[in-house]
Amino acid sequence: MMIDPFGRRVTYLRVSVTDRCNYRCTYCMAEDMTFLPKVEILTLEELDRVCSAFVRRGVRKLRITGGEPLVRRDIMTLFRSLGRFLDSGEMDELTLTTNGSLLARYARDLAECGVRRVNVSLDSLDSERFAAITRGGRLSEVLSGLEAAKDAGLAVKINTVALKGLNEDEFDTLIAWCGRQGFDLTFIETMPMGEIDDDRTEHYLPLSVLRENLGERWTLIDVEDRTGGPARYVRIEETGRRLGLITPMTHNFCESCNRVRLTCTGMLYMCLGQTDSVDLREPLRASEGDELLMAAIDQAIARKPKGHDFVIEPGTDRPAVDRHMSVTGG
Numbered sequence: 268m269m270i271d272p273f274g275r276r277v278t279y280l281r282v283s284v285t286d287r288c289n290y291r292c293t294y295c296m297a298e299d300m301t302f303l304p305k306v307e308i309l310t311l312e313e314l315d316r317v318c319s320a321f322v323r324r325g326v327r328k329l330r331i332t333g334g335e336p337l338v339r340r341d342i343m344t345l346f347r348s349l350g351r352f353l354d355s356g357e358m359d360e361l362t363l364t365t366n367g368s369l370l371a372r373y374a375r376d377l378a379e380c381g382v383r384r385v386n387v388s389l390d391s392l393d394s395e396r397f398a399a400i401t402r403g404g405r406l407s408e409v410l411s412g413l414e415a416a417k418d419a420g421l422a423v424k425i426n427t428v429a430l431k432g433l434n435e436d437e438f439d440t441l442i443a444w445c446g447r448q449g450f451d452l453t454f455i456e457t458m459p460m461g462e463i464d465d466d467r468t469e470h471y472l473p474l475s476v477l478r479e480n481l482g483e484r485w486t487l488i489d490v491e492d493r494t495g496g497p498a499r500y501v502r503i504e505e506t507g508r509r510l511g512l513i514t515p516m517t518h519n520f521c522e523s524c525n526r527v528r529l530t531c532t533g534m535l536y537m538c539l540g541q542t543d544s545v546d547l548r549e550p551l552r553a554s555e556g557d558e559l560l561m562a563a564i565d566q567a568i569a570r571k572p573k574g575h576d577f578v579i580e581p582g583t584d585r586p587a588v589d590r591h592m593s594v595t596g597g
């Protein structure tokens with residue numbers, strides 16, 4: 268079992284399997300992103316080894332993310348392999364966060380590997396606006412992907428980054444549409460992670476404002492569901508669906524934090540909002556056995572900090588955390 272110095276049990280690992288993506292969302296990446304050289308990225312075998320080590324240490328939930336996880340070649344090999352921990356009962360959930368563009372191709376395979384739920388990021392239901400935010404993405408691909416996910420029996424949660432002046436006039440439409448589709452929905456505040464081309468503070472929309480605003484038109488009922496992360500949930504009476512509000516800049520969830528994050532290069536971050544990390548690639552590559560790897564994991568958990576110190580201040584041109592979300596994984 269992994270218990271950190273503050274008594275929190277770590278049971279949830281998020282793994283970024285690639286920093287590459289077929290989209291270039293304005294809040295996430297620069298238009299001309301330079302991606303990492305292949306040798307720096309963990310191989311699928313290394314990813315399997317490190318995930319297995321975490322499961323041995325008590326991780327019950329794995330989320331595969333990126334970049335766009337489904338653009339990684341042969342990624343289904345990893346899902347298929349990790350599915351064995353669901354069969355054996357060593358793990359409760361294997362899931363992923365995706366932009367949905369390749370779900371039409373992979374939804375059925377994912378379901379066969381034991382995936383039951385997917386988070387799909389979608390910031391607009393207007394195809395022109397969608398193309399602008401993603402810098403060239405096609406909304407129709409994502410909508411077909413979502414149909415395929417439903418057909419394959421996957422539960423869907425839509426993630427929408429709340430962007431002032433870009434999609435704030437669509438929140439009601441998104442809530443109603445998710446209600447009709449049977450999807451849960453989560454709004455996310457923008458986080459100051461990694462250099463991008465725009466000024467992030469321009470589009471920063473505090474979710475406290477959004478919540479107040481939605482409350483004028485929808486009946487929001489507080490629910491007690493907690494996942495150990497920064498999400499708060501309400502139920503929307505009119506649609507019957509759950510709405511999540513993710514405010515990662517607030518501190519009030521750190522005391523229940525149950526997660527760590529692995530980048531595609533094998534750096535383990537014990538907190539999304541801190542720079543401290545432990546290199547797991549070195550021990551992975553140093554020997555075929557897992558002794559060094561297990562020792563590095565234990566050492567990392569012993570360094571999990573109490574909380575984070577994000578700031579997003581108007582006029583500051585530096586991100587609070589240098590690495591991009593696509594490297595750490597959302």
Ligand code: SAM
Binds near residue numbers: 332334336455458592
């Ligand atoms: N490509 C996949 C996707 O878009 O779902 C998975 C990786 S993406 C980095 C994971 C989530 O992080 C997405 O929902 C995305 O909207 C969100 N995200 C990316 N950059 C962000 C930022 N700076 N602030 C808040 N959310 C961000």
Ligand code: SF4
Binds near residue numbers: 288296
């Ligand atoms: Fe790609 Fe996801 Fe980042 Fe958009 S948010 S650029 S889809 S990794």
